[in-house]
Amino acid sequence: MRGRRLDILTISLLAFLAMPAATGRADERYDCEKLKGEPSIRACTSLIEAGSNSAPVMAIAYLNRGLEYFGMGYYDQAISDYSASISLDPRNANVYNNRGNAYHAKRDYDRAIADFDQAIVLSPGLTLAYNNRAVAYAGKGDLDRAIEDYSQAIALDPAYAGAYGNRGNVFFKKGEYDRALVDFDQAIVINPKSALFYRSRAKAYQELRLYDRAIADYRRSLELRPSETAEAGLKVAQVLLKEQSKPEPRIEMSFRRMPNTDLSGPLLDAQSIGDLASCESACAGNGSCRAYSFNMWNAMCFLKGDPTLRLMEPSTMSGLKDDTYPPPISDATVAMIRFRHKLFPGDPFRQSSQDRFEDCEASCRDSDSCVAFSFIKTELACRMFDNAGEYSNDEQADSGAKRQTVN
Incomplete structure (x- = not known):
């Protein structure tokens, strides 16, 4: 990615749960649930310290106070309160999800993932838990696992714009800018008022050297929300577009x-x-x-x-x-390398029926023209190539190629 990366979208917090009927002053219960910041924390603390409230009321008081601590950046206090809530109500998937958010904020990715795992066990349809676990996997650098979880979140909620945007960010990090664009496009279709999605798409356009489109997206992002990041990106894209329009010097060389x-x-x-x-x-x-x-x-x-x-x-x-003398051909042994579940593209110069991968491999090894092959298991077909394009994933194929290495 040439030293650049996109910010991961903020992990979404769940809405406060409704407080069930129980003992305790009604105004304290209301303040604990509805107020924000210190007033909410004081009301929740009063409920917790009263010692006369039921376990469900205490569990939700700890949860609400933990949410406020999290919002104020006091992650250790939030984790402590979420843990107390879990001890009182261990079946509440939402609390595990929120504690996972707090661990993620501390960059304790393994504990965050463990909590999101438990949230999903308790509530397999909890879309936020899949999204949040994906964010944690991305934080660890496990981008493929992150993509799997974002895809699951999207499958559960096809209108989840944030999951599309997050998955687009991961594709961007992998350098798969075309796939990132597809996700950013969909995120914008769902939420056309998000300045972040336009800024993210602008960066993908910029990497693809589509500077005019990047400029348009940076400008739209700034219309929706002023941002120093978007301002800086716009200036860079404008410079790059100007440089792109200059004719490149031709270097004649054969x-x-x-x-x-x-x-x-x-x-x-x-x-x-x-x-x-x-x-x-x-x-x-x-x-x-x-x-x-x-x-x-x-x-x-x-x-x-x-x-x-x-x-x-x-x-x-x-x-x-043209003035360089060709070097000698290596006499190193030609080895066959194997690529399981991979398929070479294009038209083979020869195709034949073979019962086994090993037979196809032997046919290529014995052919002076063959440099690579693919064995299609469902068709029992052996395809041999004299030029090999980049292989792709295919569970129904195994492939191989010839290679020499320096002794």
Whole structure:
């Protein structure tokens, strides 16, 4: 993400529960539930210290006081009160959810997740608990688990704009900007008055170099709510749009391309770059660069000095500047690497029926033209490729490829 990240949406707090009929002064019970801040805390404390109230009244008094402590940033006091409420009423999923919020605020992600787990056990349809657990997983860096929980929250409540926005943030962190845009679009459809959603979408547009759209979203975000972050983003997008409109200098340089090949040699630079042409341009503009290797599966460009060896690598296209002598081909053993539950795209140069993955692998190994293969389990089909695009997830397929490594 080039050093940038989006703020995670604030974890939503549950509304106060209604107080059941029980002993205790009616005005204190009302103040505990309805007032905010210190007045509520005093009323709840009075109910707790009276010693004459029923367990349900005490449980909710602890819960309400915990909510106020949480809102004031006193997370340890909030956790203590939520725990007391749980001891009096251990079946209340909402209290576990709120205590999980307090642990999350302290960045104690494991305890937060444990509380959200329990809330979900007690109330499997508690949408907020899935959303909040996802926020905790994202805090731990477990982005795939976070996406799973946000998706579950959305399945339970398709109108949950916050879950779409949060999931979009995680896709953004993973560099999956197109998927982030889809989620931000949906969040805005559900809640078109959220300045945060427009700002988040603007950042995704900016990463995709769609600066005019980013500028429009930053401006809409500022109309809805003034923000220094949006102001700064708008200025950056305007500068980038201006730079984008300048004609780029043309660098005339020809390369000898070598598919399915990696080059061993001194590494000058490694860049995350969008396409092969950009990688060639980067090498052409570097006076020390004699060759490049572009990993098509990961969109990584490696600029190199004089190459010393050619290696078989189906994920990579390499190129030599027109005055660079081709290095020798490696005599290293060609190994077959396996990718379980992966499928290579495109049209194979050969397809045949095979009963087993191992038979398909052997056919590719014995073929001089084959650099990668996919075995379709449901069809018992073996597809062989002389060029391999980036594989995708597919439970019904297993794949493999040839590779050499430097001895």
